[in-house]
Amino acid sequence: MKSAWERVEIARQADRPKTLDYIEKVFDDFIELHGDRSYGDDKAIIGGIAVLEGIPITVIGEQKGKNAKENIERNFGMPEPEGYRKALRLMKQAEKFNRPIITFIDTPGAYPGMGAEERGQGEAIARNIMEMSGLKVPIICVVIGEGSSGGALAIGVGDRIVMLENSIYSILSPEGFASILYKDSSKAKEAAENMKITAKDLQKLGIVDHIIKEQNNENQIDFEKVIVTLKSYIRKTIKELQKLDKDDLLKARYEKYRKIY
């Protein structure tokens, strides 16, 4: 059994597969679509249309880089409001054309910059969360690495919340948590153990629906195997969700969050 902190380190590995790797391997023929139609195109969030066994799917995800150059381009996977607004635009488009939505979550958080605040970071996140609760198409959210704070939740409201075995999902980083509650950021390891941020802990809390095994004993993910499992889970779950009528789909989604107390 890995400790929570070990999983934090794995989830943050630079060479761990990122959103684009998943889009490429799980789906065929991805066409990326850009821009929020209001201000700009945020490269920390990727979105577009891809095909899963003949069915068009809207795919959205937070994109971290694997090296310094990529990370600068992707702002370390920290979206600005226009990234969230692009995501919402594409999700509304998915609803219009009846496409299921798959999101990939991998972010240290929404970007805390001046411009982001000026352009309504809080409003952008709030609106996404609210609108996602009402989209009349199936939504599956997959945490592939680091899911942190409202910046993760802003593309994370759906019918199924899935986590990779060694991904984490937290209210803020263990370092931030330790510095606020223990007044000592060096206690991040201890914080990680107490915060219930692993897939298993969150499944017990009823927040996460399904865990994808990473199929290995080492700290390296067996990506090929993960893709096979994830692909079959997505295919099966979309079919399952598409059987529901739209009101029942939304009722179940509401209930899913309503019961968390």
Place this chain on the structure above:
Amino acid sequence: MVINKVRKVNEKEEISVKNEAASDRMIGKWVKCESCGEILYKEEVHQNLSVCPSCGKHFRLSSRRRIEQIADRNTFKEIASDILTKDPLNFAGYLNKVKALKEKTNLQEAVTCGICKIDGEQCVLAVMDGNFLMGSMGSAVGERITIAVETAIENKLPLIIFCVSGGARMQEGMVSLMQMAKTASAIKKLQDEGILYISVLTDPTTGGVTASFASLGDIILAEPDALIGFAGPRVIEQTIKQELPPEFQKSEFLLEHGFIDKIVERKEMKHTIGKLLKYHKPVKGSECK
């Protein structure tokens, strides 16, 4: 690096909480205005809706005083008062801290909800309180807000929420984060039912509350000079490595950037809300067939 700054923010918040608690408990008869430095007679400040008679600074308000100021006399009937703090992380010391706060503040949690009349108009009113763990949203706050929203839907009543919050409550971890989804989903239902929701932002409204129900009002009002934002100022300063201008993330700044509808002084708040409630009453025969 970010971490050191986070700690500083926290220390500052703690200090302001202490100040606030002290001012609210009325130790001694005099208080110094934190804004203009004027020495004020406390009773006079309270008579003046906790606004500095000298410079107009709006002091932070307890939920009890807020309800007194906003609801018509003797109309407020509390709901969801049986919803109490939970401890999903079994976080050391958390429930003891809450217990001590309950005794000190005479509050059960960081939000009080009820049905009341404002200028004669029946509505659901939720008022957050910064004296209770900085008005942070854990499972009980999320549940109370959601019950308030659902009560508004069931009774077809307009909803007013006075926000003051440091964000999602750390001590309850991911369960707190999920309250953002829960409350925002409930607001979505309210919107689909065509029911009015007025959100009032007061000093400070930040983090997960800004990023959920606070930003989702049909009409968003704010008190003057309130700090409103997603990320805290210190975290931003650390990220961009420069000092923020003093007006940054203040109500006036948000108004200018298009994120709130109107800044309303405390003495005008009740009347403004009353007027908005009247504007949204259904008018017979005025709808398209």
